[in-house]
Amino acid sequence: MITRPTFMRHALRTARIIAREERAWLLALPTAVALLTGLLAPNYAITYATAADLARAVAMSRISKSLTALYGELPEGADAVQLAVWELGALTCLLLGVVVVLRAVAVSRGQEDGGRSEMLRGGGVGPVGELVGVGLMLGAQCVLLGIGAGVGILPLEGAGAADATAYGIAVAGTCALLAAVTVLLAQLTSDATGARGAGLAALAALYAGHGAWAAQGWRWAGAWSPFALRSAIDPGGTNNWQPAAIAGAAVVILLAATAGAARRRDLGAGLIRIGPGRRRPLRVRGPMTLALRRSSGQLLAWALAAAAIAGVLTAMGENMVELARQGAVDGGTFGSLLGGGDPGAGFLGYIGVLVAALACTQSVALTGRFAAEEGSGLVEAQRSTGTGPARLLIGQCLVALFAAGLTLGAAALVAGLVGHALLDTTADDALRLVAGQWPAAAACTGVTALLGGAWPRLRWLAWAPLLAGLGIAQLGPSLDLPQSMIDAGLFAQAGDPTMVWLVLVGAMGTMAGAVVAHRRDLHPAIGLQSAFAYARLRR
Numbered sequence: 001m002i003t004r005p006t007f008m009r010h011a012l013r014t015a016r017i018i019a020r021e022e023r024a025w026l027l028a029l030p031t032a033v034a035l036l037t038g039l040l041a042p043n044y045a046i047t048y049a050t051a052a053d054l055a056r057a058v059a060m061s062r063i064s065k066s067l068t069a070l071y072g073e074l075p076e077g078a079d080a081v082q083l084a085v086w087e088l089g090a091l092t093c094l095l096l097g098v099v100v101v102l103r104a105v106a107v108s109r110g111q112e113d114g115g116r117s118e119m120l121r122g123g124g125v126g127p128v129g130e131l132v133g134v135g136l137m138l139g140a141q142c143v144l145l146g147i148g149a150g151v152g153i154l155p156l157e158g159a160g161a162a163d164a165t166a167y168g169i170a171v172a173g174t175c176a177l178l179a180a181v182t183v184l185l186a187q188l189t190s191d192a193t194g195a196r197g198a199g200l201a202a203l204a205a206l207y208a209g210h211g212a213w214a215a216q217g218w219r220w221a222g223a224w225s226p227f228a229l230r231s232a233i234d235p236g237g238t239n240n241w242q243p244a245a246i247a248g249a250a251v252v253i254l255l256a257a258t259a260g261a262a263r264r265r266d267l268g269a270g271l272i273r274i275g276p277g278r279r280r281p282l283r284v285r286g287p288m289t290l291a292l293r294r295s296s297g298q299l300l301a302w303a304l305a306a307a308a309i310a311g312v313l314t315a316m317g318e319n320m321v322e323l324a325r326q327g328a329v330d331g332g333t334f335g336s337l338l339g340g341g342d343p344g345a346g347f348l349g350y351i352g353v354l355v356a357a358l359a360c361t362q363s364v365a366l367t368g369r370f371a372a373e374e375g376s377g378l379v380e381a382q383r384s385t386g387t388g389p390a391r392l393l394i395g396q397c398l399v400a401l402f403a404a405g406l407t408l409g410a411a412a413l414v415a416g417l418v419g420h421a422l423l424d425t426t427a428d429d430a431l432r433l434v435a436g437q438w439p440a441a442a443a444c445t446g447v448t449a450l451l452g453g454a455w456p457r458l459r460w461l462a463w464a465p466l467l468a469g470l471g472i473a474q475l476g477p478s479l480d481l482p483q484s485m486i487d488a489g490l491f492a493q494a495g496d497p498t499m500v501w502l503v504l505v506g507a508m509g510t511m512a513g514a515v516v517a518h519r520r521d522l523h524p525a526i527g528l529q530s531a532f533a534y535a536r537l538r539r
Contacts, residue, residue: 010125014133018107019140025103026141030148033092033171037152040475044084045157047480054080061086065316066350069211072231081159081236085167089149089230091474093174094207095467096145097226098361100175101199103141104182108134109192117267127262131183135255138179146172159236167235173247177226178203180254187261190270197298204305215316287387287395292402295366299403302362303410306355310411310434313354314418317347321423344423348415349433353473353491355411356437359404360444360466360490366400367445370517371452371459389453390518397449397510404441408434432495439502440469440490446509453513454520465490 019026048054058078061067068074071090075082108131111117120130150168153159182199189195206225213222214231222228232243265271292299324343370393373379382392416430448462469490476486486492493499 006124007126007129010129011132011136014120014125014130015136018111018133018137022103022107022137022141026137026144029096029099029141030144032148033096033145034148034152036471037088037092037149038155040088040471041084041153041156041159043480044080044088048080048083054078054083058083065215066313066347069215069313069316070354072210072227073214075234075237079158079236081153081156081163082234084153084156084159085170085230085235088475089167089170089235090227091471092149093171093227093230096171096175097178097203097207098200100138100142100145100179101182101203102196104134104138104179105186105192105195105199107137108183109186109189109195112267113192121267127267128259131255131259131262134183135180138183139176142172142175142179145175146170153235162239163236166233166239166241167230169241169244170230170233170235173229173233173244173251174226176251177229177247177254178206180251180258181206181226184254184258184261187258187265188270188272194270287382287392288398289395290382291366291369291395291399295399295403298362298366299406302358302403303406306358306407307410307414309358310351310355311414311418313351314348314415315422317351318422321347342425344419344425345429345433347423348419348425348429349494351411351415352434352437352494353470355408355415355434356440356491356494357466357470359407359437359441360469362407363400363404363441363445364448364462364466366403367397367448368452368459368462370396370449371456374452374456388518390514393449393453393514393517394510397445397513400445400448401438401442401506404445405435405438408438408441411435434494436494436499437491439493439499439506442506443490443502443509444506446506446513448509449513450509450516451513453515453517 048057055077058074058076061083062074062076071086074086078086117127117130125133146168148168149171150164153167154161154164181202182195185198185202186192186195189198206222207227208221209218210222210225210227212218213225213228226247229243229247233240261271321343324346370379370389374389379389379392383389412430412434415434416425416427419425419430420427444462444466447465448459451459451462472481472486472489473491475481476489490502493502
């Protein structure tokens with residue numbers, strides 16, 4: 001029987017092992033959050049230097065249901081700190097939420113699928129002890145992210161220590177809740193792939209629920225969402241600490257439920273088992289058809305989700321576009337985004353940026369499977385059939401490009417129909433501004449292919465162009481960035497002849513990655529990290 005001191009010793013050693021393996025994420029991610037927040041936040045006080053400018057921006061932002069659905073409800077009479085927390089904070093929580101979900105799966109079911117959990121069992125660590133170690137590491141990650149966010153907002157004029165603390169707690173609490181939900185869902189699924197899908201689906205549902213509550217008043221849909229924590233605490237305003245205590249209690253309840261689920265499932269299996277049906281062999285003719293068959297469900301789900309998002313957001317913009325055509329929109333985020341042309345087309349371009357971010361995320365994830373499956377040994381197994389790594393990588397890239405085209409095409413179709421009915425836009429506008437974002441996805445695919453083919457351990461850098469492009473497109477007008485920088489952004493090339501360069505970047509990156517993957521040795525990592533983990537545990 002394992003005593004409590006022994007249990008805690010095993011849990012702490014497990015947390016130390018995981019922290020050593022994840023030390024790059026533990027240090028680099030909070031540092032990046034602090035630097036980027038510190039770089040962007042002061043611009044809110046510069047852009048809205050006068051009370052009139054700030055009041056006009058707040059009023060225009062509160063009118064738009066689309067902005068309210070994306071960022072939450074902006075308090076009436078908000079100051080520059082609250083405006084930064086509302087806009088910059090929403091994007092920070094969303095992007096960090098995606099990262100936290102993926103890292104939570106990686107350190108739980110991902111490591112279990114790689115064999116580490118079995119090694120830990122041999123060292124006397126039970127499922128709950130391993131879960132406690134994972135929870136401690138993820139908790140430390142969330143705390144560091146909160147510290148980085150809080151420190152980063154201090155350079156903003158008017159932000160005090162209490163405001164920074166409240167903002168840091170809001171970011172840390174949001175990430176902790178998302179991590180706890182993901183780890184719980186990981187106990188229900190059969191493998192890491194299913195856990196990633198469930199975690200990202202839960203994140204999308206929670207974010208959409210919060211948006212529905214903020215924009216439509218559907219309290220039942222979003223009052224329980226982790227993304228509601230930021231507006232409940234209201235950093236820079238009331239700095240209410242009570243919601244943080246409620247969030248902490250919710251994290252404890254979720255972890256207790258996770259511990260109960262971990263005890264009841266077998267190692268390498270999920271608590272929920274879907275049917276005993278027979279597994280039929282996949283009839284494929286090559287690496288591309290194999291990748292397509294394996295991703296068919298995901299492709300359909302992403303296309304339907306993108307179409308639904310595009311339709312809902314386009315419909316929400318009817319009132320804002322009508323006001324802009326009447327000359328009532330001046331200043332604020334939407335005033336900048338809709339200026340310089342027809343407001344309806346400008347709003348479709350805004351929707352195109354959001355959908356393009358989804359399509360690029362899908363492209364990076366699908367293309368990055370080559371490097372991930374190289375580490376798990378699946379590429380080595382496929383290579384034994386006579387298919388070289390170059391063909392495998394190119395096949396994965398072609399599927400990613402097809403998936404991005406399907407996602408953008410479905411969104412363009414729905415946005416075009418809704419826009420024609422409500423915004424008085426044309427099908428050509430939807431095709432140019434939404435479907436025309438496909439070259440951006442091609443460029444992201446090429447960058448990911450190059451990194452995955454040449455430096456698999458650095459494939460996470462493929463997210464940098466996507467995040468930079470999204471940040472410039474979303475925050476550039478509000479932060480008064482140079483127009484030349486905004487025009488050079490990844491998502492500003494839709495319908496422009498310069499998008500040809502993005503296609504060339506994608507093609508060259510894909511070919512270069514395939515050539516390097518063909519010439520280098522593969523490096524499967526199954527068992528290696530597990531053996532190291534076991535050795536550390538025994539010491």
